[in-house]
Amino acid sequence: xxxxxxxxxxxxxxxxxxxxxxxxxxxxxxxxxxxxxxxxxxxxxxxxxxxxxxxxxxxxxxxxxxxxxxxxxxxxxxxxxxxxxxxxxxxxxxxxxxxxxxxxxxxxxxxxxxxxxxxxxxxxxxxxxxxxxxxxxxx
Numbered sequence: 001x002x003x004x005x006x007x008x009x010x011x012x013x014x015x016x017x018x019x020x021x022x023x024x025x026x027x028x029x030x031x032x033x034x035x036x037x038x039x040x041x042x043x044x045x046x047x048x049x050x051x052x053x054x055x056x057x058x059x060x061x062x063x064x065x066x067x068x069x070x071x072x073x074x075x076x077x078x079x080x081x082x083x084x085x086x087x088x089x090x091x092x093x094x095x096x097x098x099x100x101x102x103x104x105x106x107x108x109x110x111x112x113x114x115x116x117x118x119x120x121x122x123x124x125x126x127x128x129x130x131x132x133x134x135x136x137x138x139x
Contacts, residue, residue, distance in 0.1 A: 011121075015114055049101050051104065057105045074117075081110070084102035
């Protein structure tokens with residue numbers, strides 16, 4: 001049971017990280033825009049590039065997980081996301097779009113693989129105690 005809770009925590013954290021990573025830039029945008037001198041178009045692009053990269057890379061990480069294993073593909077995504085995040089303080093502000101793109105690539109593995117892992121690891125808990133549909137929950 002402890003292993004089950006540990007995996008649930010890790011997978012839940014990855015789900016949080018991808019959502020948080022997608023939108024954390026929005027908090028800093030007014031300061032960033034003023035410092036760099038960019039307009040609304042660039043701000044929108046900074047938000048969109050993360051999602052765009054994630055959409056492109058989800059099938060890639062899904063295929064990689066099928067061929068090389070979920071753990072390897074998930075770890076690769078974590079490494080890409082972490083390295084891109086660590087680059088943020090060291091790149092010129094005008095290159096933040098590149099960092100955001102690589103964060104989106106890494107995050108693609110979180111959202112694609114972690115959801116598949118939940119389905120595999122917790123298949124006994126689907127739809128209620130015995131795998132049947134819970135009739136108290138509207139379909």
